[in-house]
Amino acid sequence: MPLLCSICKDKRALLKRPKTGTPVCKDCFYWAFECEIHHTIQTANLFKRGEKVAIGASGGKDSTVLAYVLKTLNERYDYGLNLFLLSIDEGITGYRDDSLETVKRNQQQYDLPLKVLSYQDLYGWSMDAIVKQIGRKNNCTFCGVFRRQALDRGAMSLGVDKIATGHNADDVAETIIMNILRGDIARLQRCTAIITGDDPSGIPRVKPFKYTYEKEIVAYAYFKKLDYFSTECIYAPNAYRGHARAYLKDLEAIRSSTIIDIIHSGEMMSVKEGVKMPVQTKCKKCGYISSNEFCKACVLLEGLNKGLPRLGVGKTSKVNQQLKQVNDSKSCECQNKSTKCCLNNVPKTAPSSCPNRSKNCENGDAKFDSPSVKDNQMDKTTKICLTNSEIL
């Protein structure tokens, strides 16, 4: 005896809703799914009539369903929005190039204009090139930071008023857990906001799927036969988020309301009085929103271009130290053509090869001891010239 839908009590139930645990039929599922998103949009005032909205589209399940649902609701409830698809090509061979094909198909299927921006064009570095430079750790740091800026720049060039992303309830719950585990109070405060970047200089971002379960997005796409791309990013297995995700899924198996409960906890949490929080200001280099003097994207790029892959990955104090060293070496006026500045032994901005490793550089300036020198123990390489002149 098949179970009947708990809403219409007429048709056969197809899905057990993770949110409520109740069985629903296909049509009631569509209706409930779409209605709840509409309710989220209305209650949080996510959009205004006449706005141009860019949908961050990767070709994956969340953004494909988002594009479909926003288009449907826009027409059904007459939101009066101008919808666009905005896609970022990070330059990950075998992943992004395939998913972009899906976005192009989405453009046809949903009849929405599409713009694609690439890291290569924006930053001069594709993710493949970045990973080659920095290795397989901290890849997501670069990718995520660059993508946020890329989305903003793309949105600005399109002249849009808002960016809509497909972040779902599972994503938000994972992010809350990650920020707790990493002690990132500033992000913890911001990550549950359904509208972010609401300051005058930025383009606001909205998450219409904030309370939508990933399982329902997948089920919706499956039943509606929506076309999406599903492969894990080739650099993802090393991502920290994977741990939070696995933990969350295990918890959900024990207690099905886990995800929505964590979001509730995150929303209700507030920071103690007197806690020093970073002030949001503007990057001195590019003008983008930043909590520090230079925005993360500029710091990361500086690191990539100067051969300092760890720059920007790790503590801010270390970043400042490294940046200072780099800037000091830039101002070195030594004529020494060696790859390292003779003054403080950091890589020069325009390295060229020089075999001279004597105690004095070519124009007679004394070299400082290299960092490997401790006490009176001299590192021979700083003292012996390749022509085997005396140790000084």
Place this chain on the structure above:
Amino acid sequence: MALTVILEFLGGAEFLFGHVKHHTVSIEKGENKLNISQLLMWIKENLLQERLELFMQGCTVRPGILVLVNDVDWSLLGELTYEIEENDRITFISTLHGG
């Protein structure tokens, strides 16, 4: 007695099964009934090509993989205890990747 079952692996799960989404298999079950728990063991022994931990966790599917039997959520059918019938279509959809 053999049971014909149609297996579908979607949402990225197909990568663990030689990139093939649809498999029609014949499972020897003898006189007894075959439930999903046993089917999973059979899949593990006979079909899974790599990375067991991405498909299964212990005796059940990895959390985050949606299982449907003839398009019906397996949690409405008793999950692992559901008794499979001839020509049933069992779909495994992975939800665990970027969106």
